[in-house]
Amino acid sequence: MAQTYNPVTPELVEELKKVVGDRYVKTDEEYLEQYQTDEEGNPHFFKKPEVVVFPGTTEEVAEVVKLANKYLVPITPRSAGTGVACGAIPIYHGMVVELQRMNKILKLDADYFYAVCQTGVFTGQLQAEAKKAGVMYAGDPSSAESCQIGGNVANNAGGNRAVRYGTTRDQIYALKVVTPTGDIVDVGARLKKCSTGLCLEQLFAGSEGTLGIITEVTVKLRPLPPYSFNMVCVFNTDKEAFALPNKILKAGIDPTSIEYMGNSAIAMTCKYLDNMEMPHVDEGCCYVIVTVESFDEEESDRKMEKLCDLAEANGSIDEFEADQRIWTLRKQFAEAARDIDRMFQTEDFVVPLDKIAEMTAQIPELEKKYNLYTVTVAHIGDGNIHVLPLNKYGLSPEEWFKTIKAFHADLFPRVYALGGKMSGEHGIGYKKLEEFARCTPEGEVKLIKAIKQALDPNNIMNPGKLVDVNGDFVA
Ligand SMILES: Cc1cc2nc3c(=O)[nH]c(=O)nc-3n(C[C@H](O)[C@H](O)[C@H](O)COP(=O)(O)OP(=O)(O)OC[C@H]3O[C@@H](n4cnc5c(N)ncnc54)[C@H](O)[C@@H]3O)c2cc1C
Numbered sequence: 001m002a003q004t005y006n007p008v009t010p011e012l013v014e015e016l017k018k019v020v021g022d023r024y025v026k027t028d029e030e031y032l033e034q035y036q037t038d039e040e041g042n043p044h045f046f047k048k049p050e051v052v053v054f055p056g057t058t059e060e061v062a063e064v065v066k067l068a069n070k071y072l073v074p075i076t077p078r079s080a081g082t083g084v085a086c087g088a089i090p091i092y093h094g095m096v097v098e099l100q101r102m103n104k105i106l107k108l109d110a111d112y113f114y115a116v117c118q119t120g121v122f123t124g125q126l127q128a129e130a131k132k133a134g135v136m137y138a139g140d141p142s143s144a145e146s147c148q149i150g151g152n153v154a155n156n157a158g159g160n161r162a163v164r165y166g167t168t169r170d171q172i173y174a175l176k177v178v179t180p181t182g183d184i185v186d187v188g189a190r191l192k193k194c195s196t197g198l199c200l201e202q203l204f205a206g207s208e209g210t211l212g213i214i215t216e217v218t219v220k221l222r223p224l225p226p227y228s229f230n231m232v233c234v235f236n237t238d239k240e241a242f243a244l245p246n247k248i249l250k251a252g253i254d255p256t257s258i259e260y261m262g263n264s265a266i267a268m269t270c271k272y273l274d275n276m277e278m279p280h281v282d283e284g285c286c287y288v289i290v291t292v293e294s295f296d297e298e299e300s301d302r303k304m305e306k307l308c309d310l311a312e313a314n315g316s317i318d319e320f321e322a323d324q325r326i327w328t329l330r331k332q333f334a335e336a337a338r339d340i341d342r343m344f345q346t347e348d349f350v351v352p353l354d355k356i357a358e359m360t361a362q363i364p365e366l367e368k369k370y371n372l373y374t375v376t377v378a379h380i381g382d383g384n385i386h387v388l389p390l391n392k393y394g395l396s397p398e399e400w401f402k403t404i405k406a407f408h409a410d411l412f413p414r415v416y417a418l419g420g421k422m423s424g425e426h427g428i429g430y431k432k433l434e435e436f437a438r439c440t441p442e443g444e445v446k447l448i449k450a451i452k453q454a455l456d457p458n459n460i461m462n463p464g465k466l467v468d469v470n471g472d473f474v475a
Helices: 010-020 029-034 060-070 123-132 149-155 200-204 240-248 263-272 297-313 326-332 333-338 351-358 362-370 397-417 433-439 441-453
Strands: 052-053 075-078 094-100 105-109 116-119 172-178 184-188 213-220 227-235 257-261 286-294 318-322 375-377 385-392
Touching: 010 052, 010 060, 029 052, 029 333, 060 075, 060 094, 060 184, 060 213, 060 351, 075 149, 094 362, 105 123, 116 123, 123 149, 123 263, 123 318, 149 213, 172 200, 184 200, 227 297, 227 326, 240 257, 240 286, 240 297, 240 351, 257 263, 257 333, 263 286, 263 375, 326 333, 326 433, 333 351, 333 375, 333 385, 362 375, 362 397, 375 433, 397 433
Parallel strands: 052 094, 075 094
Antiparallel strands: 105 116, 116 213, 172 184, 172 213, 227 286, 227 318, 257 286, 257 375, 375 385
């Protein structure tokens, strides 16, 4: 049955103002336009909210959610809006609940390794405060300076240190959540182990705002290793590069990061960074960037030597130690792509490590078939590949949308056939909803829908994302 919602009325707006204060409820056109998209650049996906609400406390969030139920108006939770799956786009219009006012680190304990953060704390801010206190917050999406901890949990953000420390779900102890019916619940606990009931904090991690609004996160902190190095291994062929990660893991080097940059990705980003010069780019080579951290200087030196030997044995033509500029190159890749094409598409599929070469070898064929130009980087130590098709040939937004849709219909079954999934870290959002339903086993979709319906009987919490409860989705 098609889902219908009520429009936002002046009466609802007045009630919202009573909860959060006049200045924190916006209906001006300039605001609504600002919230019609997240990082998505194709206007095909844009949808404006009818009202944007800025609650300042968990209790205010709960009252706002209760009003949404009372008036049957959909809610789209939003942190920093850096998501790339259209997760924060209010596709049924209604209300955007923007969490930027809840931006304090409430506690940081460097002795017992935890911090309690409000949802709107920027990830980079948490990393910096932890470092200042002599510890580390290990979550590290490339967007750390511009995304927020609540958004990271909602999307189970990955990033560059996942090989050693895991993704955001591995960084959390506990959450405070406002459920879709407006109850405030605390899930999880600051415990090293727990066999007491269901692991609900993990259910909310990666739920993309469909099961509730996260207002507080208790994160794990870790000891800060004093020694580290970044080694760039240079390869003539992708096949050789893709074989290296598993060998590094097998050798017990225990890297923090293993990243891949294809030649055209390096060249594009160097150009964007004022023609930054990097070795071997003109020779068509690709890079595998390996970061190793250690608490012992000698161990660090030994691992460096071992890594270089391994790389050479596997066909590396050069290895060089890089400073933090290599991370600027890696992290600015998406901005460099955006500079060429605002509508660029970020693929985010993930495959088992032994299938990386087999999967990526199919990309040139797909490029040709759909007349695409792509550049590739990858969190290669996790099998998470970002192939970015760029709209280099100037298709209109609708033509581009159709091209990508056809590409996805071909790409994702190939990924699944190799035991992979369509998203390693960006989520499904609105953008991949149809493909997710098509590629996911029926029983799994049924289970997800049952959980969603049990928690959100009015289907008001970020509807049309991740799973289409009522089957009326039209992209
Ligand atoms: C340049 C660039 C680089 C990036 N690099 C990475 C990377 O390396 N790894 C990675 O994983 N991602 C990356 N991303 C994607 C993005 O930054 C992450 O998905 C990030 O976690 C989104 O956080 P946000 O605060 O911007 O959330 P938003 O975009 O605001 O929201 C994301 C989703 O979470 C929901 N949501 C937000 N806040 C809450 C809340 N408090 N409670 C419940 N639901 C909520 C929203 O409804 C939406 O569905 C990158 C993006 C850019 C632009």
